[in-house]
Amino acid sequence: MASAIFKSSLTKKFWMALTGIFLISFLVVHCAINATIFFNDGGKTFNVWAHFMGTNIIIRTMEIVLFAGLLLHVIDGLILYFQNRKARPVKYAYEKSSASSTWYSRSMALLGTLILLFLILHMYHFWFKTRITHLDVTNHVMMIDGLEYENLYAQMQLVFSNLIVVIVYVLGCISLFWHLLHGFKSAFQSLGFNHLKYKNAIAFVGDAFSVIIPAIFAAMPLAFYLKFIQ
Amino acid sequence: MNLTLKVWRQKSTSEQGKLVEYKVSEISEDMSFLEMMDVLNYKLIESGDDPVAFDHDCREGICGMCSMFINGEAHGPNRGVTTCQLHMRSFKDGDTIYIEPWRSAAFPVIKDLMVDRSAFDRVQQAGGFISVNTSGRTLDANAIPVPKEDADKSFDAATCIGCGACVATCPNGSAMLFVSAKVSQYALLPQGQVERKERVLNMVKKMDEEGFGNCSNIGACEVQCPKNISLDNIARMNREYLMASIKPEN
Numbered sequence: 001m002a003s004a005i006f007k008s009s010l011t012k013k014f015w016m017a018l019t020g021i022f023l024i025s026f027l028v029v030h031c032a033i034n035a036t037i038f039f040n041d042g043g044k045t046f047n048v049w050a051h052f053m054g055t056n057i058i059i060r061t062m063e064i065v066l067f068a069g070l071l072l073h074v075i076d077g078l079i080l081y082f083q084n085r086k087a088r089p090v091k092y093a094y095e096k097s098s099a100s101s102t103w104y105s106r107s108m109a110l111l112g113t114l115i116l117l118f119l120i121l122h123m124y125h126f127w128f129k130t131r132i133t134h135l136d137v138t139n140h141v142m143m144i145d146g147l148e149y150e151n152l153y154a155q156m157q158l159v160f161s162n163l164i165v166v167i168v169y170v171l172g173c174i175s176l177f178w179h180l181l182h183g184f185k186s187a188f189q190s191l192g193f194n195h196l197k198y199k200n201a202i203a204f205v206g207d208a209f210s211v212i213i214p215a216i217f218a219a220m221p222l223a224f225y226l227k228f229i230q
Numbered sequence: 231m232n233l234t235l236k237v238w239r240q241k242s243t244s245e246q247g248k249l250v251e252y253k254v255s256e257i258s259e260d261m262s263f264l265e266m267m268d269v270l271n272y273k274l275i276e277s278g279d280d281p282v283a284f285d286h287d288c289r290e291g292i293c294g295m296c297s298m299f300i301n302g303e304a305h306g307p308n309r310g311v312t313t314c315q316l317h318m319r320s321f322k323d324g325d326t327i328y329i330e331p332w333r334s335a336a337f338p339v340i341k342d343l344m345v346d347r348s349a350f351d352r353v354q355q356a357g358g359f360i361s362v363n364t365s366g367r368t369l370d371a372n373a374i375p376v377p378k379e380d381a382d383k384s385f386d387a388a389t390c391i392g393c394g395a396c397v398a399t400c401p402n403g404s405a406m407l408f409v410s411a412k413v414s415q416y417a418l419l420p421q422g423q424v425e426r427k428e429r430v431l432n433m434v435k436k437m438d439e440e441g442f443g444n445c446s447n448i449g450a451c452e453v454q455c456p457k458n459i460s461l462d463n464i465a466r467m468n469r470e471y472l473m474a475s476i477k478p479e480n
Contacts, residue, residue: 008434009406009444010471080402080444087335087403087443093236093249094328096302097401100453106401108446186447192469194462 012076017190019073020183024209026066031213034220040229043153047142050152054130074116081109104178105186111179118172125159126152160224173218180210231257231323235270237282238330243338243346249328259319263306264289264296266318267329284343289314291456294391297398298343299330304395304454312393312456332398336405336441347394349440350408354392356436357429358412360421374420384418387411389457396451396459402443407451409437410467411459417470427474434471 006012033053036045053059097106104111129135130152137154160166184206188194193202223229232255240247254270261269264286271281287295296313300306306316321327329343337345362368376384388411396407413430416422422429445464452461 008471009404009438009442010434010468011475012444013468014472080446084402084404084443084446087441088333088401089335090333092299092302092330092333093238094299094302094330097450099303099307100399100450101401101448105446105448182447189447189461189465190445190468192465192472194465 006076006079012080013190015072016076016080017187019069019076020187022066022069023073024180024184024187026069027213031216035216037153037156037220037229038223042230043142043151043156044144046153047149047151048144050130051149054150070119074112077109077112102182105182108179108182111175114175115172115179118168118175121168122172125165126155129155156220157224160221163225166221166225169221170218173214176217177210177214180214181207184209231259231318231321231325233257233266233321233324234326236326236328237270237342238339239282239342240331240339241341243340247339247342249330257318259317261318262289262314263298263300263316263318264314282343283341285345286314291315292391294393297332297345297347297393297395299328299332299398301328304332304399305393305456309453310456310458312391315456332394334394334397334403334442336403337394337397345394347392349442350392350394350405352440353405353409353433353436354412357425357432358416359425360416361424362421371421376419380418384415387414387418387459387463390415390455390459391457393456395454395456397442399450399454400443400445401448401450402446403441404445404451405437405440405442406445406464406467407455407459407461409433410463413467413470414463417466426470427478430467430470430474431478434467 006015033049034046036049037043039045097103130150134140135151135155137151137158139154140151142149142151142153160169185203188202188206232253235252235254236249237252238247239250252270252274254266254273257266257269264284267282267284274281285295285297287293289296291312291314294312296305298305298313300313300316305311305313306320308316308320331337331339331343332345332347334345336349337347340346390408390411392408394405394408397403397405400407413433416429417426447461447464449461452459
């Protein structure tokens with residue numbers, strides 16, 4: 001299977017693009033559900049949605065696909081990175097890369113690594129605590145309409161009461177912003193979608209997406225820390 | 231004008247090279263960059279030194295032989311020109327100019343500023359051609375209708391001179407701008423349809439075998455290309471490859 005996926009330089013690009021677009025679609029869902037914290041209703045809406053995401057069979061299946069997609073994106077990215085370094089073993093004495101390309105398009109591996117490090121911490125804070133062990137908070141159950149819900153919202157409040165954690169999360173979102181700013185457009189180019197009719201539309205949507213999604217994510221830890229939401 | 235040059239000197243592929251500093255004086259701003267190099271070489275020959283080896287041929291921007299990396303840019307600071315079309319008026323009196331060979335694993339240095347670009351020839355031989363019946367009843371190309379838009383795009387791709395600036399400037403050492411230009415110029419024309427699918431598969435396979443890197447859509451190649459070959463060609467090659475992989479038979 002590995003040989004079919006990584007058969008050529010172009011198949012590697014296709015998988016990078018497909019997994020990238022898949023991860024982008026995940027960001028939309030994740031961001032939309034988490035944004036329910038801004039209803040400022042003590043976490044009721046958020047906890048109901050978190051419960052749905054944690055119990056629905058389709059979502060749980062997609063969780064496995066998501067892990068597989070992320071893993072493929074990371075492995076493919078690492079292979080590309082090391083192959084590309086090998087293809088250019090000697091550096092120029094006089095470098096002027098900024099004349100013809102952006103720094104972030106050249107730094108996707110670095111930005112991706114920063115995002116991965118952030119993800120490990122993020123998974124430990126939430127995914128690990130709700131799926132593997134248990135929440136750190138004492139009020140780990142919330143009653144909504146007579147039903148018990150796991151209080152993931154309280155876990156968010158606790159995690160985001162630490163300034164260092166909040167800063168790390170915001171830095172993670174900034175890395176995501178730069179990664180998406182190149183990655184979104186790049187994915188469509190890799191798949192061959194670049195017709196004059198919609199090339200500019202993809203670029204515009206890509207730029208807007210790269211700003212809006214990380215900004216909403218970054219606003220979450222900040223809003224908790226600054227007590228804009230209770 | 232008087233200039234300080236830092237030129238990459240390397241005796242052979244196997245030997246270590248280094249930057250060597252030279253001073254040149256009384257350089258006219260109307261000289262081309264290669265003529266300035268000629269001045270340096272005359273000076274070196276007169277003093278009994280080994281002249282700097284560099285590739286050049288037509289000196290009018292169409293052969294694709296000149297190949298210098300000047301102050302961190304392929305073919306120097308100007309856009310849409312080769313080194314031979316770069317004039318010294320683009321520099322100032324007293325400037326220090328770094329002159330290096332193309333850097334890529336697939337383009338080993340032969341001597342000084344000359345690199346071996348035969349990898350491009352081998353990629354071209356893997357599929358960059360069409361089959362034409364030459365039995366005496368060859369169909370006149372002008373008799374085959376081609377939509378104007380396709381003809382223009384094909385011609386734009388065909389202006390690629392295979393100089394290798396795309397590979398030299400790409401941080402990944404990728405040759406995809408070159409290969410995609412060759413794939414595109416035939417894929418867009420009726421004459422290119424017979425080998426259309428195997429062409430893209432074979433050329434990409436050869437490109438990978440030659441040790442070129444993978445494109446990550448940075449776009450530096452398009453900026454530095456002396457013939458302004460567009461990234462659209464790479465997207466077209468991606469589509470061609472995808473279609474040929476999904477359905478290899480015609």
